[in-house]
Structures are given as structure tokens and as C-alpha cells.
Amino acid sequence: MxxxxxxxxxxxxxxxxxxxxxxxxxxxxxxxxxxxxxxxxxxxxxxxxxxxxxxxxxxxxxxxxxxxSPAHAQDRKQAETITALRQHLRQAQTDRDRLQDQVDAAATVIAALYAENAALREQISSQSATVVSLTPRR
The missing domain is CATH 1.10.10 (Arc Repressor Mutant, subunit A)
Structure with a gap:
């Protein structure tokens, strides 16, 4: 056969x-x-x-x-939706990373300003408390 x-x-x-x-x-x-x-x-x-x-x-x-078939069209539409959502997720992750970098930079600046402020307060408190007039008396 x-x-x-x-x-x-x-x-x-x-x-x-x-x-x-x-x-x-x-x-x-x-x-x-x-x-x-x-x-x-x-x-x-x-x-x-x-x-x-x-x-x-x-x-x-x-x-x-x-x-x-309608089911194939639905599968294709679902695949397109998944692709769009993945692109959106990648963009959101990029935005999150950028914003986290900004937060980290701001925290660094705040820490530097805090240290400078503390140093200035220390400097002021260690100086004499006597007020001296800059204009001569008549």
C-alpha cells in the first residue's frame, strides 16, 4: 500500500x-x-x-x-495591546529613574545646605554678643 x-x-x-x-x-x-x-x-x-x-x-x-478568523484577529489585537503596554512600562521606568536621580540630587543639595546652615549657626553663637556701633558718636 x-x-x-x-x-x-x-x-x-x-x-x-x-x-x-x-x-x-x-x-x-x-x-x-x-x-x-x-x-x-x-x-x-x-x-x-x-x-x-x-x-x-x-x-x-x-x-x-x-x-x-475572529479569534486570530483577537489574538493579534491582544498582542498589539501587550506591545503597547510594554512600551508604556519601559517609558514609566525611564521616567521613574530620571525622577529618582532628581530626588537623589536634591537630597545631596539639602544635606550640603543643612551642613552649611549648622556651621553658620555655630559661627554666630561663638561670636561676641556685644553690638558695636559703626557710626562715631558726637
């Missing part, structure tokens, strides 16, 4: 794969997270990966339909 004469999978298995494919494309998975992957296809159908790989007709249909 040649490979062309040999059936790829049983009709029952092909039906299970096609039903699983329909559920995934419709966005109503029963056994998986619903992502449009071949791993989810064989899991959703309840068959082994090797069995799915022998179902060449089903896989050809899968490949033809993968780009046109």
Missing part, C-alpha cells in the same frame, strides 16, 4: 480535529486557552500530536483559515 492509498486518519479522528478547529476559530474552546496554535488543535480534539500531523487535509484547511 502506498502513502497515497493509505488513509491519513480515521473519519472519527478527522471529525474530532475539524470540530476542534471550528471551536478554536469561533473562539469557544472546550479544553484549551483558545489560542490558535496547532498544539491547541490536537489538545482540543483529544488526539495525539502525531495523529494530528497525519491529518494533512485538516492541517491544510487550518493553514488556509488561520489568518481569517
Amino acid at each position: 502506498t502513502s497515497a492509498e493509505r488513509p491519513s486518519v480515521s473519519p472519527r479522528t478527522e471529525r474530532a480535529l475539524r470540530d476542534a478547529m471550528e471551536r478554536l476559530f469561533a473562539g469557544r474552546p472546550a479544553r484549551t486557552d483558545g489560542k490558535l496554535t496547532k498544539n491547541n488543535l490536537w489538545r482540543e480534539a483529544g488526539v495525539s500530536r502525531a495523529t494530528m500531523n497525519r491529518a494533512t487535509n485538516v492541517l491544510a484547511d487550518w493553514d488556509n483559515r488561520i489568518g481569517h
Whole structure:
């Protein structure tokens, strides 16, 4: 028997794969997270990966339909949202780092001013308390 004469999978298995494919494309998975992957296809159908790989007709249909399903559009939109959120997070982290640098610089200036202020207070307290007039008396 040649490979062309040999059936790829049983009709029952092909039906299970096609039903699983329909559920995934419709966005109503029963056994998986619903992502449009071949791993989810064989899991959703309840068959082994090797069995799915022998179902060449089903896989050809899968490949033809993968780009046109509502679930694929939803996955693509979700991926775009995740990308945008990651960019926003990177920008927020950059802003946080910049602001932390400003806080650190301000703390350094405040510490220097505090030390200078303390030194001036010490200098004032150690001087004589006598007030001397700068204008001569008449």
C-alpha cells in the first residue's frame, strides 16, 4: 500500500480535529486557552500530536483559515495591546529613574545646605554678643 492509498486518519479522528478547529476559530474552546496554535488543535480534539500531523487535509484547511478568523484577529489585537503596554512600562521606568536621580540630587543639595546652615549657626553663637556701633558718636 502506498502513502497515497493509505488513509491519513480515521473519519472519527478527522471529525474530532475539524470540530476542534471550528471551536478554536469561533473562539469557544472546550479544553484549551483558545489560542490558535496547532498544539491547541490536537489538545482540543483529544488526539495525539502525531495523529494530528497525519491529518494533512485538516492541517491544510487550518493553514488556509488561520489568518481569517475572529479569534486570530483577537489574538493579534491582544498582542498589539501587550506591545503597547510594554512600551508604556519601559517609558514609566525611564521616567521613574530620571525622577529618582532628581530626588537623589536634591537630597545631596539639602544635606550640603543643612551642613552649611549648622556651621553658620555655630559661627554666630561663638561670636561676641556685644553690638558695636559703626557710626562715631558726637
